[in-house]
Amino acid sequence: MASDKDVVIVAAARTPFGRFGGSLANIDYYELGAIPMREVVKRAGVKPDVINEVFWGVGDTSACRDPYTPVAARQSLIRAGLPHETVSVSFDMACVSAMHAVKLAAMEMAAGEIEVAIAGGAASFGQSPLVVRGLRFGGHRLADVKMEDPLVALGYKDFNPVSVDSDNVAYEYKFTREDMDEWSARSHTNYGKSWEAGKFKDEIMPMSIPQPKGDPKVLDVDEQYRPGTTMEGLAKLKPIYNTRMITAGNAPGLNDGATAILLMTRKRAKELGLKVLGTVVTSVSIALNASRMPEGPGYAMLKALNKANLTFDDMTVMEINEAFACVPLVSMMVAVNNDKSKYKAMREKMNVNGSAIAIGHPNTASGARLVMNLMYEMQRRGGGYAMGAICGGLAQADACIIKVE
Numbered sequence: 001m002a003s004d005k006d007v008v009i010v011a012a013a014r015t016p017f018g019r020f021g022g023s024l025a026n027i028d029y030y031e032l033g034a035i036p037m038r039e040v041v042k043r044a045g046v047k048p049d050v051i052n053e054v055f056w057g058v059g060d061t062s063a064c065r066d067p068y069t070p071v072a073a074r075q076s077l078i079r080a081g082l083p084h085e086t087v088s089v090s091f092d093m094a095c096v097s098a099m100h101a102v103k104l105a106a107m108e109m110a111a112g113e114i115e116v117a118i119a120g121g122a123a124s125f126g127q128s129p130l131v132v133r134g135l136r137f138g139g140h141r142l143a144d145v146k147m148e149d150p151l152v153a154l155g156y157k158d159f160n161p162v163s164v165d166s167d168n169v170a171y172e173y174k175f176t177r178e179d180m181d182e183w184s185a186r187s188h189t190n191y192g193k194s195w196e197a198g199k200f201k202d203e204i205m206p207m208s209i210p211q212p213k214g215d216p217k218v219l220d221v222d223e224q225y226r227p228g229t230t231m232e233g234l235a236k237l238k239p240i241y242n243t244r245m246i247t248a249g250n251a252p253g254l255n256d257g258a259t260a261i262l263l264m265t266r267k268r269a270k271e272l273g274l275k276v277l278g279t280v281v282t283s284v285s286i287a288l289n290a291s292r293m294p295e296g297p298g299y300a301m302l303k304a305l306n307k308a309n310l311t312f313d314d315m316t317v318m319e320i321n322e323a324f325a326c327v328p329l330v331s332m333m334v335a336v337n338n339d340k341s342k343y344k345a346m347r348e349k350m351n352v353n354g355s356a357i358a359i360g361h362p363n364t365a366s367g368a369r370l371v372m373n374l375m376y377e378m379q380r381r382g383g384g385y386a387m388g389a390i391c392g393g394l395a396q397a398d399a400c401i402i403k404v405e
Helices: 029-044 072-079 095-111 162-172 175-194 231-233 265-270 293-308 325-334 340-349 366-380
Strands: 008-013 054-056 085-092 114-122 207-209 217-219 258-264 278-287 317-320 384-392 395-404
Touching: 008 029, 008 095, 008 265, 008 366, 029 072, 029 114, 029 207, 029 258, 054 072, 072 085, 072 114, 072 258, 072 278, 085 095, 095 114, 095 258, 095 278, 095 384, 095 395, 114 366, 162 293, 162 325, 175 325, 258 265, 258 366, 278 293, 278 366, 293 317, 293 325, 293 384, 293 395, 317 325, 317 340, 317 366, 325 340, 325 384, 366 384, 366 395
Parallel strands: 054 085, 054 114, 317 384
Antiparallel strands: 008 258, 008 278, 114 258, 207 217, 278 395, 384 395
16 A cells, blocks of 8 residues: 555666677766766656765776775766765675665665665776786886786685686586576577567667767667577587586676666655656565575565565566576576476566676666666556566675556
8 A cells, every 4th residue: 555655766767788898888987877867867857956865886996087985976976967965875785786775765765864865876897997916015126017807707806706606506406508598598589579679768768979980879779688699609608717507698798887766755756746657665685605696586585575475476577687597597496495387487477578698787787777677567567566686796685576556
């Protein structure tokens, strides 16, 4: 039953997601974040000073021109035209960040601290610099200098690469390379059909990208998408980082992009005369043993359903972010407690518009993309419940249930 205290969505938008070294690679990081912030304020038709706070996922601050404590949310919101008096928080929860931003906004509204917030995040893999360590007090007068690429074997120095842990968990659950490649091909197919049907026009704001010569390029599709992806083509790719089954084809890319969602209490939306696009029913977080990342979204979904007193049957569509193809496969099996018939039924509702393998995964922006894509999908379907879940580095995960009237 609707309440004035409900946390509702009144606008949501994102940039197209760029391929590594692609169309968005040279956009200043702060401006990249400002683009969807500016857009949601414009779409809602509100004055910038109604925004009380910005919650912003930021993972790799080395992409910023001020890499040491850049306060990226603040720099982006000022560029977006929000007042200098707008409070903000930039935080790193790896790939979970932008969905967790929605949770933080909802929590502050529930506590009565704020009435209006922007939640989202930005990532720019293409601007990650090479790193040189140990020179400050090293006295390198006559010596070679070693440069380090932080994107190689993406993960954490004291742990396995996330691909290795994911491969191990998938193998334990008896998923095969063929299973992963099939899910990856499905992601591209579903994305292609949805894009052709115009489904992404609600969320993607076309961008005009200046070119060295000639007219600007208009980007209105996610560059990670590869039309014509087939099982045969995927099967030719070799596994990466000494894994059994993880390849560049059944994993997302290193992508650039930004997402923003404008949330407020239902009471404030009424006062401003705004249309409610969706309601945040619940948002939860979990963490597991650091090596168990692919299981995270499954456990998070179960926690969200329990908190909301709902079931999987209540969900019209769902999305588990494809950090690797094995993540939705493993998490669905976790969610149905290894029941093969329930697993088959869940697949039909899952990632209906594709996910990160086809869309791309600018990691600290992706969580809000799931929320907005599910919300717009439910609007097209005439209302109901939807749930998104996303894992993050070292096995954290969030799940969020939304409802469209």
